[in-house]
Amino acid sequence: MTRAATSSSAFASATVSANVSIPLLETARLVLRAPTTGDFEPYAQVLASPRARFLNGPYDRNAAWKDYCLSVAEWVLHGIGPLAIDEGDRFAGLVGISRHPDFPEPELGWVLTAEAEGQGIAFEAANAMRDWASRAQGLSALVSYMWPGNDRATRLARRLGGQQDLDAAKPWPGALVYRYDTSQSAVA
Numbered sequence: 031m032t033r034a035a036t037s038s039s040a041f042a043s044a045t046v047s048a049n050v051s052i053p054l055l056e057t058a059r060l061v062l063r064a065p066t067t068g069d070f071e072p073y074a075q076v077l078a079s080p081r082a083r084f085l086n087g088p089y090d091r092n093a094a095w096k097d098y099c100l101s102v103a104e105w106v107l108h109g110i111g112p113l114a115i116d117e118g119d120r121f122a123g124l125v126g127i128s129r130h131p132d133f134p135e136p137e138l139g140w141v142l143t144a145e146a147e148g149q150g151i152a153f154e155a156a157n158a159m160r161d162w163a164s165r166a167q168g169l170s171a172l173v174s175y176m177w178p179g180n181d182r183a184t185r186l187a188r189r190l191g192g193q194q195d196l197d198a199a200k201p202w203p204g205a206l207v208y209r210y211d212t213s214q215s216a217v218a
Contacts, residue, residue, distance in 0.1 A: 050105050055113065055162055057154045062113040062125060065102050069114045072121050072143055073098055081144065084180040104128060110136070110167060115155045122146035125155040127163045127172070134199035138172045138210065152186055160190065164212035173198060176206040184208070
């Protein structure tokens with residue numbers, strides 16, 4: 031038997047199974063659901079824009095696809111990940127919990143389309159996701175990592191009850207770290 035045949039048969043006999051349970055969360059005006067391929071286009075537009083400077087961007091389409099797929103794969107790898115934010119029939123962004131290999135702790139993060147900003151959508155979605163992570167996943171500690179100068183994100187982290195943790199491990203030099211008490215919901 032040739033090496034190629036051996037490798038081929040090993041792959042043929044391998045079974046890949048993933049027991050993935052992605053929650054559906056609802057708030058007063060939002061539905062947080064599993065991401066789909068249809069969500070990629072508006073996500074790619076956000077990552078291609080100057081707004082992505084706080085996400086290591088802007089990204090070209092190929093890099094945006096890799097970022098999207100890596101984020102969604104966290105559901106299979108870690109049982110947590112991003113949820114798409116729907117406001118009515120409009121995709122408004124993503125909110126999620128990440129265990130990115132470079133992150134010292136599980137991170138609560140969000141990305142919104144330009145049209146969704148300034149309406150309290152990120153607050154409502156992040157609060158629901160944080161509550162789910164605490165209740166369903168037993169995560170007692172969550173943080174948000176941010177670039178200095180991302181004033182909108184730092185204001186939202188504070189509104190969510192986050193406190194800047196100057197002693198926390200950082201995923202990159204200069205990162206701001208906001209820590210959340212997951213035992214309490216934020217109040218609008």
